[in-house]
Amino acid sequence: MVYFSSLCDENEGLRVLMYIAADEYLPTTEAVGIRMTIHDKDDFPFPDTFGYSAPTGYISSFGMNMKAMSRLAAPYGDCVPDGKTESYIYEDYVYSTEGCYRTCFQDMVIDQCGCGDPRFPVIGNASHCFVFDPEQRKCLEDRTKDLGNIHSSFKCRCQQPCKQKVFTVSYSEAIWPSQSLNITLGSCT
Known part of the structure; x- marks a missing residue:
C-alpha cells in the first residue's frame, strides 16, 4: 500500500512524499518502490515498457520536457x-x-x-x-x-x-532522509 501527500511549489513543481508499506509486499517481490509513467491523458500508460522506477530510501527527482510531433499522412508519409x-x-x-x-x-x-x-x-x-x-x-x-x-x-x-506527444525525462536521486531534513506539509494554492 502506498500513502502519499503532495505539495505544490511554483518554483519546483509537484512534490510528493510517499510512504511505501514494504512489509506488505510479497517475499517474491524483486523491488520495493513505485513505478511512474509520464504520458498524455489520451495515451494508455505502459509502465512496464515506458515507466521509471523510484526506489525507497532515496529522494527521486524527475524533470520532463514535452514535444508535440506531427508526421505527414499518405500520400507523403506512412x-x-x-x-x-x-x-x-x-x-x-x-x-x-x-x-x-x-x-x-x-x-x-x-x-x-x-x-x-x-x-x-x-x-x-x-x-x-x-x-x-x-x-x-x-x-x-x-x-x-x-x-x-x-x-x-x-x-x-x-x-x-501522425500526431504524438513525446516526453523526455531526466532523473536524479539522493539518499533520503538526510540528517538535516525537517518535513513540513503545506497545501496547494
Whole structure:
C-alpha cells in the first residue's frame, strides 16, 4: 500500500512524499518502490515498457520536457491519422505503436489459443485464457515463448501515429532522509 501527500511549489513543481508499506509486499517481490509513467491523458500508460522506477530510501527527482510531433499522412508519409485504427484493444485511448504491437500479439493468441492473454484487454466476444485450464495455459505459454519479444518475433505492421506527444525525462536521486531534513506539509494554492 502506498500513502502519499503532495505539495505544490511554483518554483519546483509537484512534490510528493510517499510512504511505501514494504512489509506488505510479497517475499517474491524483486523491488520495493513505485513505478511512474509520464504520458498524455489520451495515451494508455505502459509502465512496464515506458515507466521509471523510484526506489525507497532515496529522494527521486524527475524533470520532463514535452514535444508535440506531427508526421505527414499518405500520400507523403506512412502514419496513422486521427489516432484511431479498426481493431485496437485499448479502445478508449488514442493509437500508439506499443498498443498496436500488443493488439497484434493479442489477436494472434486469440486466433491460435481461442482465448486472450490476461495481461491485455480483448476485443469483441473473446475471453481471457483461464490460467487454471492446462490446455489454455500451455497454449499461452507456448505463444509467449515462441514470440519472445513481441516487437520483432512476429509479423505485424505498426506505424507511428501522425500526431504524438513525446516526453523526455531526466532523473536524479539522493539518499533520503538526510540528517538535516525537517518535513513540513503545506497545501496547494
